Amino acid sequence: MKNTFTTVEVASGVRVCSYETDRFTTGRISFNIAVPLDPNSVSNNTMIPFILNRSTKEYPSYLELNKKLASLYGATLTPSVAKYGDSLVLRIAMSMIGNKFSFDDEDILLSCAKLLFDVIFSPNVSGDAFLESEVEAERRLAIERLITEKNDKRRYALNRMIEEMFAGEPYASNVLGTEEGIASVTCESLYSAYKAAITSGRIQVNIAGSVDATAVADLLSSYLDSIERNPVMLFTSVQYEADEPRRVEEELVVNQGKLVMGFRAGMMDESDYPKIKVMCDLFGGGTYSRLFSVVREQMSLCYYCSARVFKNKGFIVVQSGIENENAETAIVEIQNQLKYVAENATEDDLMMSKRSIIDTSKTVCDTPEDIDGWLFSQIMDDEIETPEQHAERINAITLDEVKEAAAAVTLDTIYLLIGKEEVE
Amino acid sequence: MELREIKNELLDSSYFEITHDTGLKIFVYPKTGYSSTYAIFGTDYGSIDADGIPNGTAHFLEHKLFESDEVDAFQLFAQTGANANAYTTFDRTCYLFSCGDNFKENLKILLDFVTHPYFTEETVRKEQGIIGQEIRMYQDEPSWQVLFNLLRAAYQKHPVRIDIAGTVESIADITADMLYSCIDKFYSLGNMALACVGNTSVEEVLAVVDEVLGTDKASGARVTRHFDEPYEVGQAYIEEHMAVAMPQFALGFKEPTYDERPSLREKLLSTLILDCVFGETTEFYNKLLDDGYISPSFGGEYFTGPGFRLTMFTGDSREPQYVAEEIKLRIKDVIANGINEDDFERVRRSHYGRAIMDYNDIDGLANELVLSSFEGFKLFDEIDVYKSITLEEANERLKEQFDVNNCTLSVVLPKE
Numbered sequence: 098m099k100n101t102f103t104t105v106e107v108a109s110g111v112r113v114c115s116y117e118t119d120r121f122t123t124g125r126i127s128f129n130i131a132v133p134l135d136p137n138s139v140s141n142n143t144m145i146p147f148i149l150n151r152s153t154k155e156y157p158s159y160l161e162l163n164k165k166l167a168s169l170y171g172a173t174l175t176p177s178v179a180k181y182g183d184s185l186v187l188r189i190a191m192s193m194i195g196n197k198f199s200f201d202d203e204d205i206l207l208s209c210a211k212l213l214f215d216v217i218f219s220p221n222v223s224g225d226a227f228l229e230s231e232v233e234a235e236r237r238l239a240i241e242r243l244i245t246e247k248n249d250k251r252r253y254a255l256n257r258m259i260e261e262m263f264a265g266e267p268y269a270s271n272v273l274g275t276e277e278g279i280a281s282v283t284c285e286s287l288y289s290a291y292k293a294a295i296t297s298g299r300i301q302v303n304i305a306g307s308v309d310a311t312a313v314a315d316l317l318s319s320y321l322d323s324i325e326r327n328p329v330m331l332f333t334s335v336q337y338e339a340d341e342p343r344r345v346e347e348e349l350v351v352n353q354g355k356l357v358m359g360f361r362a363g364m365m366d367e368s369d370y371p372k373i374k375v376m377c378d379l380f381g382g383g384t385y386s387r388l389f390s391v392v393r394e395q396m397s398l399c400y401y402c403s404a405r406v407f408k409n410k411g412f413i414v415v416q417s418g419i420e421n422e423n424a425e426t427a428i429v430e431i432q433n434q435l436k437y438v439a440e441n442a443t444e445d446d447l448m449m450s451k452r453s454i455i456d457t458s459k460t461v462c463d464t465p466e467d468i469d470g471w472l473f474s475q476i477m478d479d480e481i482e483t484p485e486q487h488a489e490r491i492n493a494i495t496l497d498e499v500k501e502a503a504a505a506v507t508l509d510t511i512y513l514l515i516g517k518e519e520v521e
Numbered sequence: 522m523e524l525r526e527i528k529n530e531l532l533d534s535s536y537f538e539i540t541h542d543t544g545l546k547i548f549v550y551p552k553t554g555y556s557s558t559y560a561i562f563g564t565d566y567g568s569i570d571a572d573g574i575p576n577g578t579a580h581f582l583e584h585k586l587f588e589s590d591e592v593d594a595f596q597l598f599a600q601t602g603a604n605a606n607a608y609t610t611f612d613r614t615c616y617l618f619s620c621g622d623n624f625k626e627n628l629k630i631l632l633d634f635v636t637h638p639y640f641t642e643e644t645v646r647k648e649q650g651i652i653g654q655e656i657r658m659y660q661d662e663p664s665w666q667v668l669f670n671l672l673r674a675a676y677q678k679h680p681v682r683i684d685i686a687g688t689v690e691s692i693a694d695i696t697a698d699m700l701y702s703c704i705d706k707f708y709s710l711g712n713m714a715l716a717c718v719g720n721t722s723v724e725e726v727l728a729v730v731d732e733v734l735g736t737d738k739a740s741g742a743r744v745t746r747h748f749d750e751p752y753e754v755g756q757a758y759i760e761e762h763m764a765v766a767m768p769q770f771a772l773g774f775k776e777p778t779y780d781e782r783p784s785l786r787e788k789l790l791s792t793l794i795l796d797c798v799f800g801e802t803t804e805f806y807n808k809l810l811d812d813g814y815i816s817p818s819f820g821g822e823y824f825t826g827p828g829f830r831l832t833m834f835t836g837d838s839r840e841p842q843y844v845a846e847e848i849k850l851r852i853k854d855v856i857a858n859g860i861n862e863d864d865f866e867r868v869r870r871s872h873y874g875r876a877i878m879d880y881n882d883i884d885g886l887a888n889e890l891v892l893s894s895f896e897g898f899k900l901f902d903e904i905d906v907y908k909s910i911t912l913e914e915a916n917e918r919l920k921e922q923f924d925v926n927n928c929t930l931s932v933v934l935p936k937e
Contacts, residue, residue: 100554120554122532122880159810163801167867170874194877198531200870234811241816244766245837248663350764350936353657385599397650400658418658452602459621460557463719464881 100462102472102483107314108321110328111300114472114481115310116462122198124206124306125465126313127190128217130298131331131476134185134267140239140278141290146176146187148235148287152221153212165212170194172209174216178272181477182333182409185272187294189216190469195307210313218295218320226284227291239279246273250514254355255416258512261345262359266334268410297329301476305468331477335411336361339509348517355514356417356424358431363505364411367478371490376502377406377413378450380438385449387434388415396430398423409477413506421515428511439503447496454491458484522736524723529901532880536890536900537723542736544711548890549726550718552883558624558719559883562635563615563891565714565744566707568687569680569827570612574703575694577652577687580609582700584648586616586635594634603627611681612782612826613895619884624721625729632715632733638704640697653689663765663933667835671771671931674756679748679778681829709741710734716890718883748828750778753927760932768935770841772848774928776830776921783825785898789872789906790918791832795821796868797860797915798851799834805851814844832922841932849925856919865912873907 099117106112132142156162166172172193179186193209196202221228247253256271263269302317304310339361362373381388381404392402402417419427438446461467461484475481482490522542528535536550568579587594587607598605603620605627616635620627659665669684676682686692717726754775783791799805799821809815819836838844879885886900893900 118554120552123878158807160802160804160807163807164867167802167871170877171871172874192878194874198874198877230811234813237813238816241767241837245816245818248765248767248769250661250764352660353654383599384595384605393651394647397647398654400651400654418654420654420657449599449602453599453604456602456621457604460619463555463557463883 102481103310104481105314107318109326110298111317111321111326113302113304113310113314113317115304115308116468117304117306117308117310118462119307121306121465122195123192123465124195124209124308125190125192125304125469126210126213126308127188127303127469127473128213129301129303129473129476130187130294131181131184132187132294132298133329133331134180134183134270134272136267136270138290139185139270139272140274141282141286142185142187142294143178143272143274144235144239144279144282144287145291145294146178146189147238148227148231149216149220149291150174150176150189151231151235153215154219154221155215157221169205169209169212170199172205174213180268180272183267184331184333184477186476187298188473189213192465206308207312207316210316214317214320220291222288226288229284232282232284232287236279236282239274240276243271243273243276243279250349250351250355251416251418254357254512254514255414257345257347257514258357258359258414258510261343261512262412262510296324297327299328299331299476301472303469303472305465333409335364337363337365337411338505339507342508342511344511344513346513346515348515350518351514351516353418354421354424354516356419356427357512358415358428358508359510359512360413360415360506361509362406362411362413363502363507369502370408372494372498372502373406375447375450375454375491375494376438376499377404378454379442379446379499380404380435380503381415382450383453385453387437388431391434392417392427392430396426398427398430402427402431412509424513432508435503435506439500442496442499442503444496447494447499451491451494455488458488458491527899527901529904531904532877532901534880539723539727541710541730541734543734543739544709544742545730545734545739546714546894547726547730548714548716548894549721549723550716550886550890551722552719555719555883557619557621557883558717558721559617559619559887560628560631560715560717561615561617561887561891562631562715563613563713564708565612565712565895566614567610567612568683568685570707570744570746571680571683574699575687576683576691577685578695578699578703579614580686581648581652581692581695582703583607583609583614583616584652585640585644585700586638588644589634589637589639594630597630598627601626601630605631609685611685613891615888615891617887625725628717628726628729629733632730635708636734638701640700642697645695645697645700649692649695652686652692656684656686656689659684659686661764663763663769664835666761666763667769667771667931667933670759670761670933671773671833671929674759674931675754675773675775675831675929676829677751677755679750679828681826705741707744710739711742712744714891714894716887718887718890746827747780748778750828752777754929756929758930760934762934762936765933765935767837768839768841769837769933770835770844771931772834772845772928773824773831773931774923774925776832776924778828778830780828782827782896783830785896785902786906786910787918788823788825789903790910790915791823791922793868793872793910794860794915794919794922795823795832796872797864798855799848800868802867803864805847809844809847814838814840814847841930845930849928852923852925856923859916860912860919862912865915869907869910873904876903876907
């Protein structure tokens, strides 16, 4: 086995990225399709991985499909959707055990790859439409996903900040769609969204573990033979710096308020990413970061206060759970700490962030899921960067670059969810 | 010192179990080809060990042990690049790190901090503010509330009914002296375990352990537990209204209380039964899903520890009461007619596969090794259990696992 990353283009806009190794007991294959994120199509698109995950022509019900998975030694299929800049990624990931553990010499990995491709390319449809009973059930589940997402207040507050910061842009859309949009999805509209995704979406299949990637790529090619590919261009707009900062406040009956601050990262292109990543880690990443050590540990203002960079849209978010009366102090202090990074960050601060990021990148190749995640995060990039290459770029960042990166960050939107007492 | 190699032919893998001279149990599982290592140092002490001390003390200690009078552990881990963390459950407290480089140095930091506590009234006060916010955050999480309401209602006396972090009021009573006396009682090396999995070796681990902990027999021994808990649930129903858009529920079937933890076989068998009777490959699950009563978030769990055994179903549903009644009907039916043989075989095969899959995950393996030390099983036993388990056993176990007259339904409902 080779223990290296390989990328093969199997059709126009379709590539197979793999990491073959025999040190795992399992294999992992994921199928990812990127399509434009658009408020008019998101409700149909968001349902695609879930409707596909219900059945195939050969296993025509959720029950039959689940029985098949159980017989493949508990292999799992996991559908999901994610936002990636101004694109929506539709994803189904599969995990399975390695061939040497089968009871009867079955080639489990190839059987699983075939099942995954059947799920994608051979759905249980009637003509040019999905089945009414399945679409009806999936519409309900899609609406329930949207509703239960609101139960998670941290997530809810983040979504609300993004809606405000990117108002009027495709990026403001919730990847789970809207209630009205989902209610109007039909068997035909869903099928035509599916057809559009597999013919025009950007497709990346990730493979990790003791899997024969060439055999999987060949199998995939045989499925693609009958499809006329016409890949769409995917484009993301990035705003370099903020206009006047905006502030939005809302009240909800909760114990703890939530503060979310959105900053423009000052990112011109991907080459700026390493320095922004190091800067953001130093600002609010690990326990040594400014936000953790000052806002949490020294000032005892909150349990969590952290920053993360959204590479594909060039912005940074700071999130904290906070008592109403502490919100103003926190808002001021968070900005002070950003200023600290721009003006006073030290070589020691820089070293801690670099070590932490580099150490984490060294652990990527120790699980098939992390390898899949690593590849997934680069679905829009022309070249796949290995963890070693990434570590080298991080290591080359200087203190001046970090300070410059921090100085280029501008506050765009403050969203505050205020905890309200219940009125009896 | 006593060293034993434990092998598994199927996995073509082995780990080492060591009883160190200090009394500490050490597990080392070298994994060829891995570039990272995960280490976890835990004590058999959790939130249920709350006799005579404020609720939430075990968790409070967890927050404080990475500090000393000069520098805190996180600052030192920041110098090495490791990722460190800690967590508290009902019955254990664990401190851990994962790293790519500098394993020995990291292990030294971990062992040193956990065995050298440092608290002052001032550092205790500061932490009360931070943990207070952690508690408030959980109070807004419906899935957390629905679980703890269930435990409070099902258990009348057992401390599993106490929130792991305690309350803002209970932690206000914690003092530095109390923390020191908990260390003396629960953090003796004989009550603890260390597991290191990944890119490491027995020699490397032992060199650091000998250096930091010495080789003298440590004082203190395993802490034992005893619980008085009536058989009956306290309340059959409990509800709370929160800012949720969709109701959530947790339904728990309570079993008799024994002081000791359940055996590995009992745990695996009970979980297997859940999937045979209620899992995704059953007509039962698919009918409730198709009829709109449950979503894929629905699932069962055998929730156990010292003195508590509860089979629990959780999920989102517009009609939790209906789902609870359907579960009870299904239980009555399967107790009367037995589990279908095909269902049993299919699920057994699937659980066997999932067990194999777990052997990739060095974090999971290290956590499981610490648990195996406290619960008294061997890591590879799981695979043998799946090979030898029978339908007859499952049908017998069913009858004690479910008493439909001894259960609690906990529901979180939207505010009106």
